[in-house]
Amino acid sequence: MEKLKSIPELSLDSRLLHQRLQKCSQGDFVSYEELNELIGGDVQNKAYPNLVTAKKRAQRIDGLVFFPIRGSGLKCLDDDEIVAASQAGIDHIRRHSKRNASKLTCVDYGNLSADEKITHNLNLSYFAAIQQVSKNKTLQNSRERIAIEDNAVAAKKMIEVFKEYI
16 A cells, blocks of 8 residues: 655744744844754754755745855845845856856757757757846846836836847
8 A cells, every 4th residue: 555645744943943033023133053052953064954944934934034144143134135135146047057058068969869959959048048138237238227117017128128138
């Protein structure tokens, strides 16, 4: 008889960490030492997955975004800091797409099936588009052309602006 799997329950450590993070307000700082004492473990090593779970729940449920301060703890970001930190995400995506495009250029294209060639070309095109629209120069030019508006309207305008670069 096949054993059915259930949705895993949240561990006690993750729950305790999430409860602590819930108490934070934007701008607050929580030290790793305090979090370690709370669960009796090391949130930078063995209990790191529990901390990741707690941070994800704090973001999803409570709307709180935490940023690590190397070797010290977590800072609960305010709105301006969240927007500023998003640039690092864009830079990461650009670098990641460049690395993956570079890997695709190592493929012996002649050995691919017709279906694999389509996938290869499509993925290479996606990575090139991501690199192009995430360049700092493109982002700066786009910033100058997009007025502060409703999010849905700004997103549609942004797509139109990006079409010029790809």
